[in-house]
Amino acid sequence: xxxxxxxxxxxxxxxxxxxxxxxxxxxxxxxxxxxxxxxxxxxxxxxxxxxxxxxxxxxxxxxxxxxxxxxxxxxxxxxxxxxxxxxxxxxxxxxxxxxxxxxxxxxxxxxxxxxxxxxxxxxxxxxxxxxxxxxxxxxxxxxxxxxxxxxxx
Amino acid sequence: xxxxxxxxxxxxxxxxxxxxxxxxxxxxxxxxxxxxxxxxxxxxxxxxxxxxxxxxxxxxxxxxxxxxxxxxxxxxxxxxxxxxxxxxxxxxxxxxxxxxxxxxxxxxxxxxxxxxxxxxxxxxxxxxxxxxxxxxxxxxxxxxxxxxxxxxx
DNA sequence: ACAAAAGAGTACATAATCAGTACAGATTAG
DNA sequence: CTAATCTGTACTGATTATGTACTCTTTTGT
Numbered sequence: 001x002x003x004x005x006x007x008x009x010x011x012x013x014x015x016x017x018x019x020x021x022x023x024x025x026x027x028x029x030x031x032x033x034x035x036x037x038x039x040x041x042x043x044x045x046x047x048x049x050x051x052x053x054x055x056x057x058x059x060x061x062x063x064x065x066x067x068x069x070x071x072x073x074x075x076x077x078x079x080x081x082x083x084x085x086x087x088x089x090x091x092x093x094x095x096x097x098x099x100x101x102x103x104x105x106x107x108x109x110x111x112x113x114x115x116x117x118x119x120x121x122x123x124x125x126x127x128x129x130x131x132x133x134x135x136x137x138x139x140x141x142x143x144x145x146x147x148x149x150x151x152x153x
Numbered sequence: 154x155x156x157x158x159x160x161x162x163x164x165x166x167x168x169x170x171x172x173x174x175x176x177x178x179x180x181x182x183x184x185x186x187x188x189x190x191x192x193x194x195x196x197x198x199x200x201x202x203x204x205x206x207x208x209x210x211x212x213x214x215x216x217x218x219x220x221x222x223x224x225x226x227x228x229x230x231x232x233x234x235x236x237x238x239x240x241x242x243x244x245x246x247x248x249x250x251x252x253x254x255x256x257x258x259x260x261x262x263x264x265x266x267x268x269x270x271x272x273x274x275x276x277x278x279x280x281x282x283x284x285x286x287x288x289x290x291x292x293x294x295x296x297x298x299x300x301x302x303x304x305x306x
Numbered sequence: 307a308c309a310a311a312a313g314a315g316t317a318c319a320t321a322a323t324c325a326g327t328a329c330a331g332a333t334t335a336g
Numbered sequence: 337c338t339a340a341t342c343t344g345t346a347c348t349g350a351t352t353a354t355g356t357a358c359t360c361t362t363t364t365g366t
Contacts, residue, residue, distance in 0.1 A: 160324090191327085194325080194327085197327095212332080212333045212334055213333055215335070216334070216335090
């Protein structure tokens with residue numbers, strides 16, 4: 001099964017909470033109360049999101065996090081990349097495994113690159129705003145998924 | 154990280170081997186020798202592929218597996234689904250977790266459905282034939298990724 | 307200057323999942 | 337009936353993710 005981490009799932013919950021309750025600044029503990037998610041976890045997620053510049057952090061007393069982008073401009077690609085790292089698929093695909101001695105199989109090295117690109121662009125078509133809408137109507141905007149796919153065409 | 158199991162990776166290696174050495178029938182052990190992959194693993198993969206009707210099995214002595222489709226008609230979607238199960242994303246997305254007591258978070262139940270659909274259609278655009286080509290030229294055919302995405306539009 | 311509140315960074319134990327293997331059953335050809 | 341081959345299940349070890357704890361830094365308010 002293709003899997004996205006639970007943290008990525010939480011991210012959506014957290015971001016949606018932040019976007020609906022439009023306080024400018026929300027602390028991790030406030031978000032934790034609203035979402036019922038454990039605080040350390042919320043804190044971890046928000047830290048990652050801020051590092052990826054999806055949200056902004058303000059330190060010190062009365063500090064907190066705030067959204068810096070419109071939900072329409074936050075793609076799932078950016079969120080997932082922020083939380084789970086770059087979108088890539090096992091083994092050879094991500095460039096790891098230098099000791100790959102399987103001659104024949106690795107003649108196909110890089111074979112998943114196109115698939116990765118396809119997945120990445122697919123995720124770029126879905127924004128946080130889309131995710132919020134889904135609770136009600138089930139319609140997703142689908143710009144051009146095609147463009148990003150060609151390798152060196 | 155979005156992850157696809159190693160078995161799915163092996164599948165591509167195995168299928169490519171079967172398509173190039175076009176013997177009509179290949180036993181799991183033959184494929185194992187050619188790919189240098191451990192035999193039990195190969196056997197497991199081929200079993201799953203045959204169950205998904207991507208390849209065909211013939212039992213008994215002198216039996217084996219054979220391709221029943223053109224590489225162009227074997228999509229990565231079908232291969233991954235065969236090996237890793239339906240393309241879906243954690244938790245609520247696949248309909249599991251009936252004891253989901255997180256009130257607020259689950260008001261967003263189904264929020265990943267659109268993402269799943271996007272991923273699925275992206276994978277449908279890549280065929281085994283594309284994967285084989287990738288070793289040399291890096292060009293992927295990209296039919297219409299858009300169509301399958303709309304939910305109930 | 308100091309204390310309190312909040313984010314940042316690191317590290318770790320547990321739990322879940324996957325990979326790989328092994329073994330026993332079923333099927334077919336000769 | 338025997339050898340070769342696929343089918344199905346079950347087990348074990350390793351990897352990975354998760355959730356949590358602890359400590360450090362930053363900033364504000366008094």
